[in-house]
Amino acid sequence: MFPLLLLLCLPPALAAVDCVNEYRNGYQVRLSIKTALGDQAYDWNESELFLFRATIAFAMRKFTKTEAYEVSNIVVCNQTPRVSFWFIVTSPENPAQAISKNIVEQAVRESRNRINNAFLLTDKSLEFLGIPPTLAAPINPDTPPWLIVFGVVIGAVCAGIVALLIMSFVKRRRGKKAKEVPEEEDQAKGTDKAVTGETFEDRNGVYNLGFADDDRFTQL
Amino acid sequence: MKLTLPNPGLEKRIPSHADLDRMEVEEAGDRPKWDNKTQYMLTCVGFCVGLGNVWRFPYLCQSHGGGAFMIPFLILLVLEGIPLLHLEFAIGQRLRSGSVGCWRSISPYLTGVGIASMLVSFVVGMYYNTIMAWVMWYFFNSFQSPLPWSQCPLNENKTGYVSECARSSPVDYFWYRETLNATASIDQSGGIQWWMILALMCAWVVLYVSAIRGIETTGKAVYITSTLPYIVLTIFLIRGLTLKGSLSGIKFLFTPDVNELINPSTWLDAGAQVLFSFSLAFGGLISFSSYNSVHNNCEQDAVIISVINGFTSVYSATVIYSIIGFRATEKFDECLSGNILSMMNAFEIPEGNITETNYDEMVNYFNLTSPAILAGLNLKTCDLNVLLSEGVEGTGLAFIVFTEAITKMPVAPLWSILFFIMLFCLGLSTMFGNIEGCVVPLQDLNILPRTWPKEVFTGLTCLVSFLIAIIFAQGSGSYWLALFDSFAGSIPLLVIALCELIAVSYIYGIDRFNEDIEFMIGHKPNIFWQVTWRFLSPLIIMVILVFYFVTTVAKPLSYIVWDPESVNFPVLAEVGYPGWISAIIFILAGIPSLSIPVVALVKFICNRNKTSHDTESISTISGKVPMTVKTSN
Numbered sequence: 001m002f003p004l005l006l007l008l009c010l011p012p013a014l015a016a017v018d019c020v021n022e023y024r025n026g027y028q029v030r031l032s033i034k035t036a037l038g039d040q041a042y043d044w045n046e047s048e049l050f051l052f053r054a055t056i057a058f059a060m061r062k063f064t065k066t067e068a069y070e071v072s073n074i075v076v077c078n079q080t081p082r083v084s085f086w087f088i089v090t091s092p093e094n095p096a097q098a099i100s101k102n103i104v105e106q107a108v109r110e111s112r113n114r115i116n117n118a119f120l121l122t123d124k125s126l127e128f129l130g131i132p133p134t135l136a137a138p139i140n141p142d143t144p145p146w147l148i149v150f151g152v153v154i155g156a157v158c159a160g161i162v163a164l165l166i167m168s169f170v171k172r173r174r175g176k177k178a179k180e181v182p183e184e185e186d187q188a189k190g191t192d193k194a195v196t197g198e199t200f201e202d203r204n205g206v207y208n209l210g211f212a213d214d215d216r217f218t219q220l
Numbered sequence: 221m222k223l224t225l226p227n228p229g230l231e232k233r234i235p236s237h238a239d240l241d242r243m244e245v246e247e248a249g250d251r252p253k254w255d256n257k258t259q260y261m262l263t264c265v266g267f268c269v270g271l272g273n274v275w276r277f278p279y280l281c282q283s284h285g286g287g288a289f290m291i292p293f294l295i296l297l298v299l300e301g302i303p304l305l306h307l308e309f310a311i312g313q314r315l316r317s318g319s320v321g322c323w324r325s326i327s328p329y330l331t332g333v334g335i336a337s338m339l340v341s342f343v344v345g346m347y348y349n350t351i352m353a354w355v356m357w358y359f360f361n362s363f364q365s366p367l368p369w370s371q372c373p374l375n376e377n378k379t380g381y382v383s384e385c386a387r388s389s390p391v392d393y394f395w396y397r398e399t400l401n402a403t404a405s406i407d408q409s410g411g412i413q414w415w416m417i418l419a420l421m422c423a424w425v426v427l428y429v430s431a432i433r434g435i436e437t438t439g440k441a442v443y444i445t446s447t448l449p450y451i452v453l454t455i456f457l458i459r460g461l462t463l464k465g466s467l468s469g470i471k472f473l474f475t476p477d478v479n480e481l482i483n484p485s486t487w488l489d490a491g492a493q494v495l496f497s498f499s500l501a502f503g504g505l506i507s508f509s510s511y512n513s514v515h516n517n518c519e520q521d522a523v524i525i526s527v528i529n530g531f532t533s534v535y536s537a538t539v540i541y542s543i544i545g546f547r548a549t550e551k552f553d554e555c556l557s558g559n560i561l562s563m564m565n566a567f568e569i570p571e572g573n574i575t576e577t578n579y580d581e582m583v584n585y586f587n588l589t590s591p592a593i594l595a596g597l598n599l600k601t602c603d604l605n606v607l608l609s610e611g612v613e614g615t616g617l618a619f620i621v622f623t624e625a626i627t628k629m630p631v632a633p634l635w636s637i638l639f640f641i642m643l644f645c646l647g648l649s650t651m652f653g654n655i656e657g658c659v660v661p662l663q664d665l666n667i668l669p670r671t672w673p674k675e676v677f678t679g680l681t682c683l684v685s686f687l688i689a690i691i692f693a694q695g696s697g698s699y700w701l702a703l704f705d706s707f708a709g710s711i712p713l714l715v716i717a718l719c720e721l722i723a724v725s726y727i728y729g730i731d732r733f734n735e736d737i738e739f740m741i742g743h744k745p746n747i748f749w750q751v752t753w754r755f756l757s758p759l760i761i762m763v764i765l766v767f768y769f770v771t772t773v774a775k776p777l778s779y780i781v782w783d784p785e786s787v788n789f790p791v792l793a794e795v796g797y798p799g800w801i802s803a804i805i806f807i808l809a810g811i812p813s814l815s816i817p818v819v820a821l822v823k824f825i826c827n828r829n830k831t832s833h834d835t836e837s838i839s840t841i842s843g844k845v846p847m848t849v850k851t852s853n
Contacts, residue, residue, distance in 0.1 A: 034571040146360035
């Protein structure tokens with residue numbers, strides 16, 4: 001009877017995964033709480049470890065879409081003062097069997113953001129050694145912003161050039177006109193021909209009748 | 221007693237003092253004039269103060285004994301810079317003409333000096349505006365957060381960063397790959413980078429709109445381009461002083477090492493820096509001065525501008541090194557944290573046990589207890605002094621070191637925009653002088669019809685420069701630019717400066733020059749000016765020229781390239797120039813320098829032919845016309 005009882009007791013103990021020896025089938029986790037949070041850093045204790053195991057169980061549940069996983073399925077060992085440890089995920093049906101690393105990795109990757117946030121840490125301060133973080137892709141806008149600024153600057157400058165060229169062109173034409181009118185007046189004084197009204201236009205283009213030659217209308 | 225070379229016909233070529241007074245009253249309509257003295261001073265200050273004050277002087281200062289470098293710099297500023305500046309101002313104001321016109325008036329054989337100035341202005345303007353294009357490119361890219369040079373782009377399968385970037389740094393990658401798209405050697409063209417063409421076009425168009433009517437438009441633009449850099453420098457100084465580590469940078473800059481004064485290369489570099497920093501021998505200053513009224517006090521102007529230039533160099537060095545000190549301290553802290561992290565991870569020690577203060581003793585402890593593991597960590601040596609003296613001159617300073625420092629500041633895009641606007645203004649005001657030194661001689665040489673308006677001359681200069689500057693938009697463009705910078709902007713300037721001094725002192729005649737200055741400002745130049753113009757300054761420039769020439773010829777022709785496949789990547793690799801580079805160097809340095817004797821020779825030959833032709837025609841005329849006249853009896 002007694003040996004039978006003993007035999008019955010042993011299997012459950014043997015059935016648990018031997019973390020200390022088989023930890024390499026799991027993943028190592030490293031936390032850098034003081035570096036990340038500075039003054040607001042919390043102490044790492046058993047409760048925090050419990051939270052960690054719960055988040056990993058949550059990640060496994062989310063990934064496998066079952067509600068089978070419990071906190072007891074996450075086995076932790078080899079803790080160091082650095083705050084690093086190894087963990088293995090065991091199967092809910094058979095606690096002696098460890099879940100393959102591949103599935104654990106995918107589960108962790110999927111819920112990485114949630115796990116980080118539970119501890120107020122980032123990918124760098126909560127490291128899963130062997131699971132590289134997915135890098136955030138830099139935002140690539142459709143029109144590169146530099147092209148927009150370039151367009152604005154070039155538009156303004158070209159408008160400036162056109163304005164300046166038109167201004168100097170207009171100035172030059174006005175200058176020429178001012179030179180032409182005195183020349184024509186000189187010519188008009190020199191000739192004896194009947195003058196037409198246009199020659200007596202002053203610079204504003206106004207036809208001053210006062211200066212019109214009335215000789216055309218008088219008959220000698 | 222005073223040595224003066226024979227110079228027949230000088231009186232006929234230059235306006236007399238009476239002519240000058242008459243021209244002053246009559247107000248010659250087609251010669252441009254300054255609106256007020258402020259415009260003139262701002263334009264000259266803008267021309268002198270350029271990128272060299274910001275990125276060359278701080279490096280020289282720090283590498284030649286810090287505070288001790290001030291001594292050779294100030295001595296040579298007084299003995300070389302101020303006399304040459306006063307000379308150019310006075311001769312421009314007296315002869316009322318640009319560089320070609322001035323030297324041609326002094327002696328037709330000296331026209332080559334003016335032509336050399338024009339060529340140097342043209343070539344330097346071409347590559348200087350390319351640097352402006354780079355500054356504009358960075359300016360355009362500053363309008364986004366995070367700044368594009370703060371992070372590496374991801375590689376194709378998004379598993380990691382692009383290898384070239386991961387091995388060097390995001391700022392290096394952005395500069396060498398995304399801006400320049402640099403090839404591994406000057407032989408490999410790499411094709412034209414279209415974004416560079418756009419930036420280049422923008423730079424030339426902005427320059428054209430500012431310089432379109434000469435000093436009429438640049439005179440208005442300088443109110444902003446000459447004053448804005450000082451405002452931005454002050455803002456950066458205040459910002460810099462509030463950052464951690466800035467004072468260590470300033471201390472590093474000014475810590476004097478008196479032993480450097482014995483080193484001749486310190487004095488050489490100081491002399492070269494004074495000459496190039498004052499933008500002398502480009503012809504632009506002569507032009508600007510010629511638009512002044514005849515009785516303007518050019519002596520006072522020269523001294524004021526020299527002082528402002530020297531002060532700006534020191535001020536910008538302080539600002540730059542405060543930011544560099546900040547960056548070096550940040551990198552040092554990063555390096556140390558990285559080492560501490562790897563040690564913590566390897567030895568499983570809790571955080572906070574290793575700090576900066578006990579770092580060294582912990583390293584020693586672990587070296588004794590477990591040396592193998594420690595060696596396996598490959599800890600980097602973190603040395604603040606090494607970080608402070610990292611590659612900090614030229615484009616490396618502005619586009620790599622400073623941009624990296626900016627990414628570590630809060631509200632980085634704002635600082636980036638401010639910094640690049642400052643660089644752009646500094647460069648643009650220098651470009652005004654270059655354009656002036658290029659366009660005015662072009663008009664004076666009567667190559668193109670005189671009736672064409674100034675807008676056309678400026679437009680043509682800008683267009684031709686832009687088309688040739690497309691070389692710099694290739695993949696190998698930055699190597700071409702470095703080549704142009706070393707050869708086109710150095711030896712020809714020294715030669716021209718020397719010729720100017722000799723021309724005014726000995727061909728124009730120092731006596732005549734003294735009288736002119738007495739007429740213009742009311743008193744003869746004192747003994748200081750006499751000694752420097754006639755002996756000291758030409759001597760100093762001759763010494764610098766000889767040493768420059770000898771060192772350039774002696775050292776093997778090599779340059780540094782960005783080569784991802786080189787052994788020491790990301791350190792730039794040193795590569796020899798290909799054989800055909802000698803021809804290019806000859807064109808850049810030789811043609812402007814040789815144009816002085818060649819033009820003199822050509823004029824000499826033309827004159828000989830003309831005099832013999834004249835005597836023939838005279839004898840023919842007198843032979844044809846009867847010389848006897850019947851008098852009435």
